[in-house]
Amino acid sequence: MATEQSPKVSTPRDIRKEERAQRKAQRQGADAAPERKLEQVIIIGGGIAGMEATKQLLSLGYRPVLVEKEDHLGGHVASWNRLFPDMGDAQAIISTLREEIMDATIYLSTEISFCNRLRDGYNVMLSNGVNVLARAILMSTGFTLFPAAKKEEYGYGVYDRVITNADLENWFNGGDDHRIPSSPKAVGFVHCVGSRDLKAGNPQCSKVCCITAIKQAIEVKEKFPEAEVYCFYMDLRLFGKKYEDFYIRAQRDFGIHFIRGRVSEVSETINGSVQVKAEDTLSGRPIKVVLDMLVLMAGIVNNPDNAGIAKQLSLETDTDGFLRSADNILSITESPRKGIFLAGACTGAKTVPETVAEARSAALSIHNYLKNLQ
Amino acid sequence: MIDRIANGFHPFVLPFVFGMVFVLSYCVYGIVKILRQLPAEDRKHFFVTLVTPKYIVKNVWDIFANCLLHVKLWKRNRLLGYMHSSIAFGWFMIILLGHIEVFLFMPSRAKFFYYPIFFNFFVAENETTLRGSLMFFLMDFFLLVILSGIVLAMIKRIRSRLFGMRRTTRPSFLDTIGLYSLWAIFPLRLLAESFTADISGGSFLTLPMNWLFRQFLGNNLNMLPTWWAYSIVLGIFMTILPFTRYMHIPAEMMLIPMRNAGLKIRNARRGFARTEVFSCPNCGVCIDACPMSVKKANVKDCTVYLNRQIRRNNEKRIEEISDKCLLCGKCTVVCQVGVEGSVLRVVQRSTRNYAINQDYSCIDVAPFKSQVAASSGNVLYFAGCMTQLTPSIRKATISVLEKAGVKYKLMDPDGGVCCGRPMLLAGRFAQAKEMFDRNVEIIKASGCDTLLLSCPICYKMFKDHYDLDGIKIVHHSEFFSQLLDEGKLRPKMSSEIKYVFHDPCELGRGEGIYEQPRTVLRQLGTLVEAKQNLDESICCGGSLGSLSLGFEKREAITRNSLDNLCVAHPDTIVTACPLCQTTFGRYSDVPVKDISQVLDSAVGEKSA
Structure with missing residues (x-):
């Protein structure tokens, strides 16, 4: 089964990749049934879940076709700077994964035009005119960050000194941001912005923001040792490996102030700083702090693009808007539809290691599924 | 014979x-x-x-x-x-x-x-x-x-x-x-x-x-x-x-002279209230009018059923119905006899005995008083809590005041006292009164002759319940219309933009302000109308009025109201209430803006 590519979209790089994949398949064809080894699997979404699954499927002897709507791979992790808890380099992870999937067919800046169900598989039409037939589809479509401007009382987009976690990472990566002052005296982090907030439309916990806030607070303190750093949280959910150590270090080694209480409102002072009103629920008192910069920890919400694809594939979404797994314990990477698999944050908020592990698990599920079809 | x-x-x-x-x-x-x-x-x-x-x-x-x-x-x-x-x-x-x-x-x-x-x-x-x-x-x-x-x-x-x-x-x-x-x-x-x-x-x-x-x-x-x-x-x-x-x-024949005499409901069950309840012909017009009844929900909580349960003395249901209502007042507008469903409910709420009655005597108004007395200006702008939570409205309103060259003061730049409406709607009149008294003190200390409000909830409160002898109380939509009439603002007209105006309950049915915001919008773009508008506009669902209607139950109400607004395919939904704006913003595909924001962006730079 050869991929039909229209001439206007096939770049020399793509063609080289095709040839390489074919050569590899021919080489392996000597010791196994060639038609099984050449079987295509479509992977929708080129974030870390999609990349890891591609890597695993390649090594299992399939021919993964990875479709990514952006012009680069790596998803949200690609725009992050360092990852908790070991402050590992996010770019390094992406480039390692990218190296390992060189042999796969990768379509960048490409979206799914439509897909329909065949008797024993799926026909997926891509926006670049390529038509892919496959018996298995992996959805690794990920999440979106909660649009922080929706919580208008926090002033994102209204006040000059209010940014989000993503803006801060972008600045860590060398991006330019006029909203970040050169020597702030006080910086605040608001946890749970658009998470566990019914009125913002998302009652779920985003899982990663607590630890991300601690990580970013430490990084800000490292950049600006003079600044006082405050974290306004309602609970600290530090469930992961080494997270608690990280939290203790933030308090003990970096002197970051943790205030239990949700921020009620943010206003602008005459000199352009922001004033935060909150309740310290441990001391039971209302507090007011003037800050030079406020970082909103925008949460993880479902990717609205999922709805269209899910509808065409008759996939169900859960009450939280994320895709629904066949079972939340034993088959989290399987959808209720035959031949459609799920990996990563398209089924809910997940950390990087969880996503990677799930991608591997999904690749194995696909392998077993296709093997049993023979 | x-x-x-x-x-x-x-x-x-x-x-x-x-x-x-x-x-x-x-x-x-x-x-x-x-x-x-x-x-x-x-x-x-x-x-x-x-x-x-x-x-x-x-x-x-x-x-x-x-x-x-x-x-x-x-x-x-x-x-x-x-x-x-x-x-x-x-x-x-x-x-x-x-x-x-x-x-x-x-x-x-x-x-x-x-x-x-x-x-x-x-x-x-x-x-x-x-x-x-x-x-x-x-x-x-x-x-x-x-x-x-x-x-x-x-x-x-x-x-x-x-x-x-x-x-x-x-x-x-x-x-x-x-x-x-x-x-x-x-x-x-x-x-x-x-x-x-x-x-x-x-x-x-x-x-x-x-x-x-x-x-x-x-x-x-x-x-x-x-x-x-x-x-x-x-x-x-x-x-x-x-x-x-x-x-x-027979009851309506009694009700008409009583209403003409200007009597008001003072007791939830007796006297004038009783006449109103018995005057209800059970026609059910209020069922279709009630914003809560969308998708066949809450039908038994409409005013007609409140009247029926009051006649039956079914205390449990009377409490439930009274607490659930959004108090938008639409049932009264469509009612042939004029049964005041909202008033009946609020008075019913006031009969409840609470275990704890808040004491606000600790609020010290002295800093607020010295704050307003210190600055100069004759227009006192009270943003109120809802506008504080939607800072873009506050920013836009102040910006318009600046551009029109209005001499204004801020009443609550750093916190203030609540207008008292939430307490009043909950039937806790004594607590609301404490707020009134404190705000009156602050307003009088300012020496201003005009009180400007961007929130219809506060506006209704100040207008109906405060005794501010001589101080003019204006809503920002009214004030903007006046500034435009006086030629103090010269907005850019963009006739290609279609606006629809949502009449907030407290501003429209509450205070009868329908024309002024429309006058403003007609000078900014093309004004289209919703299917049901003016005094029959549909509540956004965010109302403070309801004490028991859950957040999830309000989504259908908001979506229904949005569908009603979007019949003429507007480019922007404009409202004049921060609460309506926030509520619509949650589910709307069309941008929802406050009238101050639309006006501020149309008035380029200082024109006066």
């Missing part, structure tokens, strides 16, 4: 006499009870209006126009208007003409109050009425009018949609009996009068029917049973009337 029955009496009149005596005594008892329940000064004032010529004329005309002609209903729905006025006015005319007949032809019998009702039974015609003369013609004519109304009523019961009503109330058991007996009265009267038409005389309806019946019955033995049936049905209707929705007929 001569007497056919020598002593002017026949036992068949007894059911009617019993019913009539019962209903009249009940009404007298009710009137006395309600009057006793009124506070003394209200009662005195009410009695004075009853003998003041100006009020007498108004009362008589209002009763005539509303109870008999149903003028308000005609304006809303002609078919329903005809149905109601044909029955009410027709019946009234038959009773009136019956009395005139007695006085004209049988003055000696005028002392029997049943005589006009059963006139045709008791008399035999001689040459004096000239066969089908004017009186008989009119009697037949109005009977025909009523019968046409009854036919419409029957059709409405089966297909209410034909009358423009999607949903109507489920009648209670007694209501059903009342309904069927009412329907039966007039056909039975027609039959009874037809059977006696050859003796008593008749007109274009009764005489041919008499002839027709005679052709195949050949005798007049049916005469007496039919008159019995007519009297019994009348008796049943009169006897159960106090316990059915038809109580609205």
Whole structure:
């Protein structure tokens, strides 16, 4: 089964990749049934879940076709700077994964035009005119960050000194941001912005923001040792490996102030700083702090693009808007539809290691599924 | 005309006499009870209006126009208007003409109050009425009018949609009996009068029917049973009337003079409130109007059911219904009798005993007072909590004030005292009063002559409940319209942008401000209208009014309101309330903006 590519979209790089994949398949064809080894699997979404699954499927002897709507791979992790808890380099992870999937067919800046169900598989039409037939589809479509401007009382987009976690990472990566002052005296982090907030439309916990806030607070303190750093949280959910150590270090080694209480409102002072009103629920008192910069920890919400694809594939979404797994314990990477698999944050908020592990698990599920079809 | 029955009496009149005596005594008892329940000064004032010529004329005309002609209903729905006025006015005319007949032809019998009702039974015609003369013609004519109304009523019961009503109330058991007996009265009267038409005389309806019946019955033995049936049905209707929705007929005649006298609801169940509750005709117009009833939810929490439960003294349901309401006030706008559903509920809420009553004496207004006294300006801008939570509205409003060169002061740049509306809506009047007093102190200390508000919730509060002697209270939409009139702002007109204005409950129905925001928007772009607008605009669902309606339950209300706004495919939904803006913003695909934001972006730089 050869991929039909229209001439206007096939770049020399793509063609080289095709040839390489074919050569590899021919080489392996000597010791196994060639038609099984050449079987295509479509992977929708080129974030870390999609990349890891591609890597695993390649090594299992399939021919993964990875479709990514952006012009680069790596998803949200690609725009992050360092990852908790070991402050590992996010770019390094992406480039390692990218190296390992060189042999796969990768379509960048490409979206799914439509897909329909065949008797024993799926026909997926891509926006670049390529038509892919496959018996298995992996959805690794990920999440979106909660649009922080929706919580208008926090002033994102209204006040000059209010940014989000993503803006801060972008600045860590060398991006330019006029909203970040050169020597702030006080910086605040608001946890749970658009998470566990019914009125913002998302009652779920985003899982990663607590630890991300601690990580970013430490990084800000490292950049600006003079600044006082405050974290306004309602609970600290530090469930992961080494997270608690990280939290203790933030308090003990970096002197970051943790205030239990949700921020009620943010206003602008005459000199352009922001004033935060909150309740310290441990001391039971209302507090007011003037800050030079406020970082909103925008949460993880479902990717609205999922709805269209899910509808065409008759996939169900859960009450939280994320895709629904066949079972939340034993088959989290399987959808209720035959031949459609799920990996990563398209089924809910997940950390990087969880996503990677799930991608591997999904690749194995696909392998077993296709093997049993023979 | 001569007497056919020598002593002017026949036992068949007894059911009617019993019913009539019962209903009249009940009404007298009710009137006395309600009057006793009124506070003394209200009662005195009410009695004075009853003998003041100006009020007498108004009362008589209002009763005539509303109870008999149903003028308000005609304006809303002609078919329903005809149905109601044909029955009410027709019946009234038959009773009136019956009395005139007695006085004209049988003055000696005028002392029997049943005589006009059963006139045709008791008399035999001689040459004096000239066969089908004017009186008989009119009697037949109005009977025909009523019968046409009854036919419409029957059709409405089966297909209410034909009358423009999607949903109507489920009648209670007694209501059903009342309904069927009412329907039966007039056909039975027609039959009874037809059977006696050859003796008593008749007109274009009764005489041919008499002839027709005679052709195949050949005798007049049916005469007496039919008159019995007519009297019994009348008796049943009169006897159960106090316990059915038809109580609205006498109650409304009491309500109109009371309302004209300017009485207010002071007690949840007694006095004026009781009159309103009994005046509810259970028509169910408020069900379709209620924003909560979208998708068939909360139908039993509409005002019509509140009235029913109050009449039944079902305390549990009264509390539930009173707490759930959004207090948007739309039911009162559409109500034919003017039952104030929101006021009834708020007063009901005030009867609750709370375990804890907040004490706000610790709030120190001195820093606020010195803050407002320090700066200069004659317009005092109070953003209020809702605007503080939507900082873009506050920013835009201040920016417009700057651009227009208005000398303003901020009343709550760094916290302030609540206007008191949430407490008031929860029925906690004493707590609300504490807020009023503190805010009045701050406002007076500012020395400003105008109080500007960008939140209709605060606006209604300051306007209706504060005594600010002489300080002008304006909503920002009003103020902007005035600034534009004075030429202090020169916005850029972009006719390609289509705006729709959502009338916030508290601003529109609450304070009657409909035109000013539209005047502003017409100078900024093309104004389109929602399907239901002005005083029938649909609540956004975010209202502070409800004490028990959950967040998830409000989504359907908001989406319904958005669908209503978007019928003309606007580019931007404009509102003048921070709460409406936040609520719509949650689910809207079309951008939702406050009028200050739209105006601010259209006014480029300082123009004054």
